[in-house]
Amino acid sequence: xxxxxxxxxxxxxxxxxxxxxxxxxxxxxxxxxxxxxxxxxxxxxxxxxxxxxxxxxxxxxxxxxxxxxxxxxxxxxxxxxxxxxxxxxxxxxxxxxxxxxxxxxxxxxxxxxxxxxxxxxxxxxxxxxxxxxxxxxxxxxxxxxxxxxxxxxxxxxxxxxxxxxxxxxxxxxxxxxxxxxxxxxxxxxxxxxxxxxxxxxxxxxxxxxxxxxxxxxxxxxxxxxxxxxxxxxxxxxxxxxxxxxxxxxxxxxxxxxxxxxxxxxxxxxxxxxxxxxxxxxxxxxxxxxxxxxxx
Numbered sequence: 001x002x003x004x005x006x007x008x009x010x011x012x013x014x015x016x017x018x019x020x021x022x023x024x025x026x027x028x029x030x031x032x033x034x035x036x037x038x039x040x041x042x043x044x045x046x047x048x049x050x051x052x053x054x055x056x057x058x059x060x061x062x063x064x065x066x067x068x069x070x071x072x073x074x075x076x077x078x079x080x081x082x083x084x085x086x087x088x089x090x091x092x093x094x095x096x097x098x099x100x101x102x103x104x105x106x107x108x109x110x111x112x113x114x115x116x117x118x119x120x121x122x123x124x125x126x127x128x129x130x131x132x133x134x135x136x137x138x139x140x141x142x143x144x145x146x147x148x149x150x151x152x153x154x155x156x157x158x159x160x161x162x163x164x165x166x167x168x169x170x171x172x173x174x175x176x177x178x179x180x181x182x183x184x185x186x187x188x189x190x191x192x193x194x195x196x197x198x199x200x201x202x203x204x205x206x207x208x209x210x211x212x213x214x215x216x217x218x219x220x221x222x223x224x225x226x227x228x229x230x231x232x233x234x235x236x237x238x239x240x241x242x243x244x245x246x247x248x249x250x251x252x253x254x255x256x257x258x259x260x261x262x263x264x265x266x267x268x269x270x271x272x273x274x275x276x277x278x279x280x281x282x283x284x285x286x287x288x289x290x291x292x293x294x295x
Contacts, residue, residue, distance in 0.1 A: 015055065026051065027067060048072055058082055063091045071095060081169055091172040096162060115141045115191050115199065118170065122187060122206045127232060129177040129208055131187060138167040145190040146175050150283035152186040152203060179233050180208045183285020216277060220292035227263040227277065231256055238280040241265070244273055267293055
């Protein structure tokens with residue numbers, strides 16, 4: 001059945017034959033025991049919905065992602081690309097289980113090909129760091145471990161993302177670090193096969209939270225000044241103030257809480273002139289601002 005129109009599913013859709021749509025937007029439940037085909041260059045988008053029942057989805061652009069509290073769930077599905085291109089894109093989020101992807105008509109021959117990692121990039125959001133990466137092909141890919149470091153040497157695990165196992169087309173993955181380190185931090189991926197073999201991505205770095213997280217007001221000041229600092233998570237900081245010649249004139253240890261903090265600094269005894277305020281975090285990252293003592 002070639003419908004030739006969009007399927008927008010907010011409830012339940014059952015298919016036990018052949019159904020072709022221009023594109024599919026699913027936020028409900030789809031049980032597909034046979035074939036759902038999408039028009040070339042169009043996409044199948046699953047936002048917070050469920051896809052099940054073991055059938056095949058023919059599309060070269062498939063996106064699945066959570067929708068607020070609704071968890072995307074895709075299981076027991078075979079996907080393939082047949083629009084004549086040599087590249088297909090899958091962006092996987094939510095719960096993905098027992099999914100195989102390929103170009104239609106092409107099957108694996110058992111050759112032990114490694115997981116071919118494509119691009120790996122970091123993207124600073126307002127309150128998180130988003131990791132995006134792609135695989136060009138996969139064989140026996142169990143899962144990815146996301147590793148983070150404050151010095152680029154010693155890494156800790158902060159999360160895992162399931163692989164899809166076997167694939168001959170491009171598959172995209174995402175992970176959000178919702179408690180990023182303030183300042184410079186480093187990320188890398190550890191890919192784990194079903195047999196326990198591991199490999200690693202390149203190491204990437206990012207500078208998070210240094211643009212608008214730190215300010216001093218009022219500036220200039222004639223008495224005290226307030227240090228405004230926004231952080232994700234409770235942390236100990238060390239505050240130092242230097243005069244224009246570099247002499248240390250003020251120090252203070254301070255515990256700041258998650259969110260925006262306003263910390264008063266007493267500058268009543270400071271001479272008129274320019275000063276430098278430096279905040280140091282436990283991982284060694286620093287933020288600096290200047291202010292002026294007017295009278």
